[in-house]
Amino acid sequence: MADITLTIDxxxxxxxxxxxxxxxxxxxxxxxxxxCNYEGLKPxxxxxxxxxxxxxxxxxxxxxxxxxxMIVESxxxxxxxxxxxxxxxxxxxxxxxCPCCEKSGNCExxxxxxxxxxxxxxxxxxxxASQVDASTPKIFLDKNRCVQCLRCVRGAVTPDGKHVFxxxxxxxxxxxxxxxxxxxxMTDEMAxxxxxxxxxxxxxxxxxxxxxxxxxxxxxxxxxxSDIGQ
Amino acid sequence: xxxxxxxxxxxxxEGHGKVTIHMDDAGKVSQTRFHIVEFRGFERFAQxxxxxxxxxxxxxxxxxxxxxxxxxxxKAIDVIAGAGTGEGLTPTGEKMRRLMHYGQMFxxxxxxxxxxxxxxxxFGADGDPAIRNVIGVALMHKDLAVQGVMMRKFGQEIILATxxxxxxxxxxxxxxxxxxxxxxxxxxxxxxxxxxxIEKMVSWAQGALDFFKDYHSKNKELIDDFAVFPSNHLSLxxxxxxxxxxxxxxxxxxxxxxxxxxxxxxxxxxTYIGEEVRSWSYMKFPYLKSLGKEKGWYTVGPLAxxxxxxxxxxxxxxxxxxxxxxYTKGKVNNMSMHMHWARLxxxxxxxxxxxxxxxxxxxxxxxxxxxxxxxxxxxxxVEAPRGTLFHxxxxxxxDQVEMANLIVSTTNNNEPMNQAVNYVANWAFNxxxxxxxxxxxxxxxxxxxxxxxxxxxxxxxxxMPLEIxxxxxxxxxxxxxxx
Numbered sequence: 245m246a247d248i249t250l251t252i253d254x255x256x257x258x259x260x261x262x263x264x265x266x267x268x269x270x271x272x273x274x275x276x277x278x279x280c281n282y283e284g285l286k287p288x289x290x291x292x293x294x295x296x297x298x299x300x301x302x303x304x305x306x307x308x309x310x311x312x313x314m315i316v317e318s319x320x321x322x323x324x325x326x327x328x329x330x331x332x333x334x335x336x337x338x339x340x341x342c343p344c345c346e347k348s349g350n351c352e353x354x355x356x357x358x359x360x361x362x363x364x365x366x367x368x369x370x371x372x373a374s375q376v377d378a379s380t381p382k383i384f385l386d387k388n389r390c391v392q393c394l395r396c397v398r399g400a401v402t403p404d405g406k407h408v409f410x411x412x413x414x415x416x417x418x419x420x421x422x423x424x425x426x427x428x429x430m431t432d433e434m435a436x437x438x439x440x441x442x443x444x445x446x447x448x449x450x451x452x453x454x455x456x457x458x459x460x461x462x463x464x465x466x467x468x469x470s471d472i473g474q
Numbered sequence: 475x476x477x478x479x480x481x482x483x484x485x486x487x488e489g490h491g492k493v494t495i496h497m498d499d500a501g502k503v504s505q506t507r508f509h510i511v512e513f514r515g516f517e518r519f520a521q522x523x524x525x526x527x528x529x530x531x532x533x534x535x536x537x538x539x540x541x542x543x544x545x546x547x548x549k550a551i552d553v554i555a556g557a558g559t560g561e562g563l564t565p566t567g568e569k570m571r572r573l574m575h576y577g578q579m580f581x582x583x584x585x586x587x588x589x590x591x592x593x594x595x596x597f598g599a600d601g602d603p604a605i606r607n608v609i610g611v612a613l614m615h616k617d618l619a620v621q622g623v624m625m626r627k628f629g630q631e632i633i634l635a636t637x638x639x640x641x642x643x644x645x646x647x648x649x650x651x652x653x654x655x656x657x658x659x660x661x662x663x664x665x666x667x668x669x670x671x672i673e674k675m676v677s678w679a680q681g682a683l684d685f686f687k688d689y690h691s692k693n694k695e696l697i698d699d700f701a702v703f704p705s706n707h708l709s710l711x712x713x714x715x716x717x718x719x720x721x722x723x724x725x726x727x728x729x730x731x732x733x734x735x736x737x738x739x740x741x742x743x744x745t746y747i748g749e750e751v752r753s754w755s756y757m758k759f760p761y762l763k764s765l766g767k768e769k770g771w772y773t774v775g776p777l778a779x780x781x782x783x784x785x786x787x788x789x790x791x792x793x794x795x796x797x798x799x800x801y802t803k804g805k806v807n808n809m810s811m812h813m814h815w816a817r818l819x820x821x822x823x824x825x826x827x828x829x830x831x832x833x834x835x836x837x838x839x840x841x842x843x844x845x846x847x848x849x850x851x852x853x854x855x856v857e858a859p860r861g862t863l864f865h866x867x868x869x870x871x872x873d874q875v876e877m878a879n880l881i882v883s884t885t886n887n888n889e890p891m892n893q894a895v896n897y898v899a900n901w902a903f904n905x906x907x908x909x910x911x912x913x914x915x916x917x918x919x920x921x922x923x924x925x926x927x928x929x930x931x932x933x934x935x936x937x938m939p940l941e942i943x944x945x946x947x948x949x950x951x952x953x954x955x956x957x
Contacts, residue, residue: 378872453526457653458638
């Protein structure tokens with residue numbers, strides 16, 4: 245099939261049919277921020293940080309496929325402010341204590357906070373009474389930090405198709421949970437994979453922490469998105 | 475008419491403290507108290523958190539000596555991670571932590587002496603408060619100020635290279651360390667451009683001691699007679715009795731030099747040490763159980779360490795230690811202002827230890843972490859700049875901390891600081907009709923000798939105004955002064 249031509253922020257881009265706007269932008273050196281989108285997983289469009297404007301409508305760029313002649317706005321001031329507001333909302337809806345979180349420096353939410361120069365959120369802190377679940381042998385699950393991106397729900401699946409993680413409750417009571425029976429059979433490798441897939445510090449591997457020295461962490465010297473474009 | 479004098483907040487200290495002095499109808503001091511008036515709560519925050527988080531979480535107690543908390547917590551967590559009680563680490567893990575710790579000791583002692591204490595010595599207790607501060611030192615004694623700043627910087631750079639950040643790093647992890655020292659980092663300390671190299675630091679530390687000894691020879695009354703009272707002394711010492719600021723056994727001596735805690739394993743500290751709560755302060759009062767609450771209190775910090783240690787295992791500091799000990803004819807030293815002398819000897823010792831470590835190839839090793847069968851409970855002790863620091867954690871079956879107990883240096887020194895305040899208040903205030911700024915500063919000087927770092931027990935940082943209130947017997951304010 246022939247390539248599709250679209251424009252993103254005025255730049256003419258080539259993309260493959262069926263490709264998402266996020267992936268097409270990435271291939272053309274344009275960074276559109278993502279949190280719930282994760283390589284190898286089917287896009288879910290849960291976090292909306294990748295929101296772009298297509299033909300005057302706001303769309304999630306991770307779930308919207310490219311179209312011929314599509315005109316995409318991504319880096320406009322209003323959209324960037326909207327993204328910043330989403331980052332702020334994610335911070336106030338959880339209990340994020342970056343100073344002692346072992347994901348600090350590797351955390352995508354923190355990195356986006358820096359990208360958007362978030363100082364004081366415009367929304368009041370909700371201080372939810374979240375819990376931790378440390379009862380499984382390999383995983384320390386800190387619900388205070390979960391942004392409900394569903395990466396773990398989609399990614400941590402047993403060979404027979406069972407999900408290790410899932411969401412409980414509805415609305416503002418929604419919380420991440422772990423299947424204790426399945427989690428008890430997790431290997432170190434599976435636990436590490438689950439931790440790596442979490443964009444924040446909600447899923448931690450037990451007994452090891454802070455092993456990567458400051459200066460060598462993912463975002464210590466390379467701000468998020470700098471490997472793709474501005 | 476009886477009256478109450480309040481010094482609040484105490485200045486040129488880290489943290490928020492208050493002093494109250496009650497005077498009776500005859501104008502005599504009837505009671506003094508040094509209060510810690512804010513509450514921290516870290517022992518509660520720690521509950522429920524994973525044990526490997528403790529060295530990073532709990533160091534947030536303090537922005538001045540976070541390394542001490544980082545390492546004390548790490549040593550306690552080592553025990554839980556099965557890495558032994560201070561001697562099971564790999565050579566690289568152990569020595570990198572020591573380098574971090576002595577870097578911290580070096581920068582903190584430099585800060586304490588040059589920034590916080592030297593103004594009192596250079597300008598006098600009655601000196602103009604407008605210049606009796608670090609800015610005044612910079613204006614009037616530039617060389618000394620530059621040395622203070624650069625020595626602090628050198629120590630901070632050591633911390634950066636070992637912990638990843640100058641303040642609140644992550645270097646110490648359960649059972650070891652997360653990085654070694656690169657050859658480039660090592661060489662920057664050994665051969666750095668003047669003055670930031672270890673030889674200059676050793677030389678400047680010697681210079682600071684010479685400065686103090688010269689000052690001492692001209693101001694014997696202040697240094698020898700200010701806040702002198704009998705005390706027990708407690709610290710870690712190496713198993714052979716040497717001064718060791720990172721690891722050892724617990725030793726305490728009484729005011730006559732008799733060992734009252736004979737080189738015991740600090741994992742059993744609860745057998746020997748109790749903590750008393752008094753209603754007027756958020757800070758507890760630790761004591762040696764064998765002597766009871768009344769007589770069991772003890773001093774920690776440089777003065778105590780040089781009272782408990784038999785010798786210093788580096789040559790230049792040992793030579794100074796011998797001069798220092800000869801001054802009291804080998805007896806226990808209870809002179810509060812000699813805390814500064816002892817501190818400067820430790821400053822020199824730290825520089826020597828850093829030099830030795832930098833020349834040790836183990837720092838470039840790759841075996842960073844040791845592990846073994848997990849335990850449920852661990853105690854970690856280090857000698858922080860201001861004194862012995864206890865961290866104690868117990869975890870549940872899910873690796874969560876269920877109990878944390880911290881006895882910080884400031885807490886250990888609680889009763890001695892109260893004693894010093896009482897001594898100085900009686901000496902300076904008794905029978906005086908007018909309360910001068912210099913008199914109030916003398917009370918603060920007594921606290922500064924022990925501990926300008928109340929952050930472990932309090933939150934407020936920075937320079938704050940000193941306020942004094944004269945209250946009549948009925949609580950009516952008679953006079954109020956503020957600076």
